[in-house]
Amino acid sequence: MAVVQGHRIHWGASLESGFGVEVSSVSGQRPYRLQMGWPKCMCPGCCRIYHVTEPSEGEREAYTVGPSGQREAYTTEASGQQVVYTTDHNDQREVPKEEKPMSRLIVFLGSTRDGRNGTRVATHLVNLLKERKHAVTVFDPLKMPFELLRQPLHFMPDQSAAPQWLRDANAEIAAADGFVVVTPEYNCSLPPALVNMLDHFPPASFQHRPVGIACYSLGPFGGMRAAAFARPHLSELGLVSIPAQFTVPTVTQSYSADGQPQNERIENNAARLVTELSWYVDALKAARAAGVPN
The missing domain is CATH 3.40.50.360 (Flavodoxin domain)
Structure with missing residues (x-):
């Protein structure tokens, strides 16, 4: 289990298809379900969004890709790259956008x-x-x-x-x-x-x-x-x-x-x-x- 921005991340088996995780708040009252790295929120209100990756060392990490704030991920206009901010304010990672099919x-x-x-x-x-x-x-x-x-x-x-x-x-x-x-x-x-x-x-x-x-x-x-x-x-x-x-x-x-x-x-x-x-x-x-x- 890992904690990211006040949420517990439970790594587990498939949910409906593919790899999935369950995310719950610290209080355990508001569960979230992420499938294939993207959310299917099961609650109204303070929903956060996560992007899930698995490093080569085998340690799983979760990064916020959320709706706002310093830690959200976004696509920059200049470089066309997606910049992912982790809970560490100094950790910025470049994640290439998926290339469009060749015309x-x-x-x-x-x-x-x-x-x-x-x-x-x-x-x-x-x-x-x-x-x-x-x-x-x-x-x-x-x-x-x-x-x-x-x-x-x-x-x-x-x-x-x-x-x-x-x-x-x-x-x-x-x-x-x-x-x-x-x-x-x-x-x-x-x-x-x-x-x-x-x-x-x-x-x-x-x-x-x-x-x-x-x-x-x-x-x-x-x-x-x-x-x-x-x-x-x-x-x-x-x-x-x-x-x-x-x-x-x-x-x-x-x-x-x-x-x-x-x-x-x-x-x-x-x-x-x-x-x-x-x-x-x-x-x-x-x-x-x-x-x-x-």
Whole structure:
């Protein structure tokens, strides 16, 4: 038995499931029950909350995680760490927050031309997304066997007859949390390879997920007209096009051949796209978990 902040902690067997402890006040009149380290209070009034740990030496300790006061635990805004205060005012311990599950993103490349420059932009964005702890897959129409579209997957009477790679790609899209489209501008519009690739898949696989647009060109306007055409097309697939747009003019001067940005403006704008997309990924993932409209 141990005493923490005026309460007796009785270490014992399972209560309803898992490891549990019973906590009672010094007077023994107000019992508490903690299960899996968190409380199920059985009394009204002066309830305290506890976080239970078991040190490697085998000595069990209990720390207050309680509602207020110097000894409560809280999550700091700056470090994102949970600071636990024990009954010793000088004992402060850093307890890492549980890491959120890694989000899955897909980057669509839009060009199949010889000497294409989209890989420069995509390489930089993929690196930034991975720094944010996203799992990233690249859909490249030059490396994936997309044929000229005759019938999209969702129009096929028997989808099991579709090529396995196409069904696997659709499953990846349906499991993704967000997307990035990297597109050049062809004749004041979107490149055919990009539209052909996207249109193979059912809108239901894309719905209620965010997409960021990165556009580029050899000239000074950065493919802005392609981005303008991309937004309604992506919306028709059920995607949420985020406000931030990454526009890359004079792409061969803005990026080295291996995808390294060559000026601060490009670095800042790419980071802005990734930051905003990450916010929308988290927000819409939570919204989908709560339920989507029929």
